[in-house]
Amino acid sequence: MAQDNELFKKLVSHCKEYGFIFPSSEIYDGLSAVYDYGQYGVELKNNIKQYWWRSMVQYHENIVGIDAAILMHPKVWKASGHVDAFNDPLIDNKDSKIRYKADQLVEDYIDKLYEKAEKEVEKAKKRFGDNFDEKLFRDTNEKVKKYIDEAKIITDKLVKLLEENNLAGLKKLIEELKIVCPVSGTSNWTDVRQFNLMFSTQLGSTAEDTMTIYLRPETAQGIYVNYLNILKTSRQKLPFGIAQIGKAFRNEIVARQFIFRMREFEQMEMQYFVKPGTEKEWFEYWKEQRMQWHLSLGIPKEKYRWHEHEKLAHYANAAVDIEYDFPFGFKELEGIHSRTDYDLKRHQEFSGKKMLYFDPDIQDSYIPYVVETSIGLDRTILSVLSNGYTEETLSDGSTRVVLKIPDFLAPIKVAILPLVKKDGMNDYALNIFNDLKKYYLCQYDEKDSIGRRYRRQDAIGTPYCVTVDGQTLEDNTVTIRERDSMLQDRIPVDNIRKYLHDKLNVI
RNA sequence: GCGGUAGUAGCUCAGGUGGUAGAGCAUCAGCUUCCCAAGCUGAGGGUCGCGGGUUCGAAUCCCGUUUACCGCUCCA
Numbered sequence: 001m002a003q004d005n006e007l008f009k010k011l012v013s014h015c016k017e018y019g020f021i022f023p024s025s026e027i028y029d030g031l032s033a034v035y036d037y038g039q040y041g042v043e044l045k046n047n048i049k050q051y052w053w054r055s056m057v058q059y060h061e062n063i064v065g066i067d068a069a070i071l072m073h074p075k076v077w078k079a080s081g082h083v084d085a086f087n088d089p090l091i092d093n094k095d096s097k098i099r100y101k102a103d104q105l106v107e108d109y110i111d112k113l114y115e116k117a118e119k120e121v122e123k124a125k126k127r128f129g130d131n132f133d134e135k136l137f138r139d140t141n142e143k144v145k146k147y148i149d150e151a152k153i154i155t156d157k158l159v160k161l162l163e164e165n166n167l168a169g170l171k172k173l174i175e176e177l178k179i180v181c182p183v184s185g186t187s188n189w190t191d192v193r194q195f196n197l198m199f200s201t202q203l204g205s206t207a208e209d210t211m212t213i214y215l216r217p218e219t220a221q222g223i224y225v226n227y228l229n230i231l232k233t234s235r236q237k238l239p240f241g242i243a244q245i246g247k248a249f250r251n252e253i254v255a256r257q258f259i260f261r262m263r264e265f266e267q268m269e270m271q272y273f274v275k276p277g278t279e280k281e282w283f284e285y286w287k288e289q290r291m292q293w294h295l296s297l298g299i300p301k302e303k304y305r306w307h308e309h310e311k312l313a314h315y316a317n318a319a320v321d322i323e324y325d326f327p328f329g330f331k332e333l334e335g336i337h338s339r340t341d342y343d344l345k346r347h348q349e350f351s352g353k354k355m356l357y358f359d360p361d362i363q364d365s366y367i368p369y370v371v372e373t374s375i376g377l378d379r380t381i382l383s384v385l386s387n388g389y390t391e392e393t394l395s396d397g398s399t400r401v402v403l404k405i406p407d408f409l410a411p412i413k414v415a416i417l418p419l420v421k422k423d424g425m426n427d428y429a430l431n432i433f434n435d436l437k438k439y440y441l442c443q444y445d446e447k448d449s450i451g452r453r454y455r456r457q458d459a460i461g462t463p464y465c466v467t468v469d470g471q472t473l474e475d476n477t478v479t480i481r482e483r484d485s486m487l488q489d490r491i492p493v494d495n496i497r498k499y500l501h502d503k504l505n506v507i
Numbered sequence: 508g509c510g511g512u513a514g515u516a517g518c519u520c521a522g523g524u525g526g527u528a529g530a531g532c533a534u535c536a537g538c539u540u541c542c543c544a545a546g547c548u549g550a551g552g553g554u555c556g557c558g559g560g561u562u563c564g565a566a567u568c569c570c571g572u573u574u575a576c577c578g579c580u581c582c583a
Contacts, residue, residue, distance in 0.1 A: 005576095005577095009576090012575095013518060013519080014518090016517080016518080017517060017518050017533085023574080023575090026574095028557090028573090029556055029557065029572095029573050029574055030556095030573080030574050030575085031573095031574090032573085032574070032575090080583095081583075082583075084583090090508080090580090090581085100580090101581095190508090190509090193508080197581095197582085197583085217583090218583095250582085252581080252582075253508060253580080253581055253582085254508075254579095254580075254581065254582085256575090256576085261582080313583060314583085315583095332582095394543080396543090398543080398544070399544090400543085400544075417542095419540090419541050419542065420539095420540060420541060422540095423541095425541090447535090448544080449540070449542090449543080449544075449545065449546095450540090450541085450542050450543065451542070451543035451544055451545080452543080452544040452545090453543085453544090454542080454543050454544085455543070455544045456544085458543095467542070469541055469542075470541055471541090479542080481542085481543085486543070488542080
């Protein structure tokens, strides 16, 4: 693990040094947990996006793509539950340094009161035996009544405070009840603070005419709100899917670990609409499909594992994550969730628009169930980079850093290098370059020794290097060096394109 | 968000006790070089995260702030 940590630091440095990923606004000290993709990072990112898009939209005739706006009507987030779920009043205990949801602390206190009341009932039950009239006891026993009444009063207070968003009042309540931290046992609390996980902004330019809107915290809702549009215009029948790649924003309290948890990040997700009752089999189907996709990135199986959700979210009836063995441990990479009809139902309720699908097979209408696959694009990039980053010691004792990533993801596909820049080798190589650049993203490099140029390409993951040498000028053959094996083939210049076409799994 | 540690050239780092910064690699130009970070010559690049304070004088002391890392917490 300590070694992995070192490796992770090296990877972060490598990403910056070679133009993959930079901290955002770095000349101003950066912005916490926001990163920019550089000249090679953006190529890698685009290649992964394209690969995902093809595997979803192109290979599945019943999946179509969309690109929904980041800004959406505020009611969307009411319907989705984000406005409630993403607004937590939090409080810290200064002694134990532990943070709690303030309302949760009060609710725990209320639960304890009910427990005390139940204990009284239990005690009485034992005392009176078979003749015990539980209802009568509950209605008349002073102690039980006191506990229950107090619980009800506090509950009412809490609800009122939450409705008013009265944070100071919430703290006062916690102090009045003498609630202590379960760990430190003290009541040394900070003020209650509101943490809103959604970024908000204003729509409308005049002060009296503005409306608070949110940057989307997930892309899925953009699909749900377009479900009817797609249904009406795409001629799709159930089951069908809608795919989308796009940015989402979360104002995380703690965002760390490089591009693993960013405030602005990109998701690739697909919502699959199915007939209710068939969701379990589609859930299994997509589990299998998605794992196959990850394995096709050339990453070994043991780097992945399943994580079954034990506690399901309110909207799901099955949920599983694909976790990847990052340098800092196994962490979520993709989620496959069976979300039932929760989201469409909620939007039907909030918008008043019927979300029904008419099923010609049974001549009846229903709201489809949804199975979603949602993958973090930035996390996928991190998985590809951390798996590919390799430090090698060669037989002569020298070392090299190689980015062993699949050909189809490599930012630069081929570098064209004159062995030395004289005798016309450079002109010859430039001609090859000018031809190849029409087909692949290429680089031409004549600076420094050939060995150093190979290492440069290794460091950014370029799978092939075409080298023009003295023999080229005599018989029009070049050598092609393969990145991982460092082995070379000598082929006629005219065959370069065919050679690359056969070797490169370019999508 | 709390606590701890740190922030010096693109990267890795050196700069007891305060006197305005160095190395290796990298980058650029030229020479040399016919296959895996070679050699030679030369050049550019930092005011020491940022702001303020103490001082005749601060990278070096103090305060604030920001960023990263570690721990705690959170992750619908």
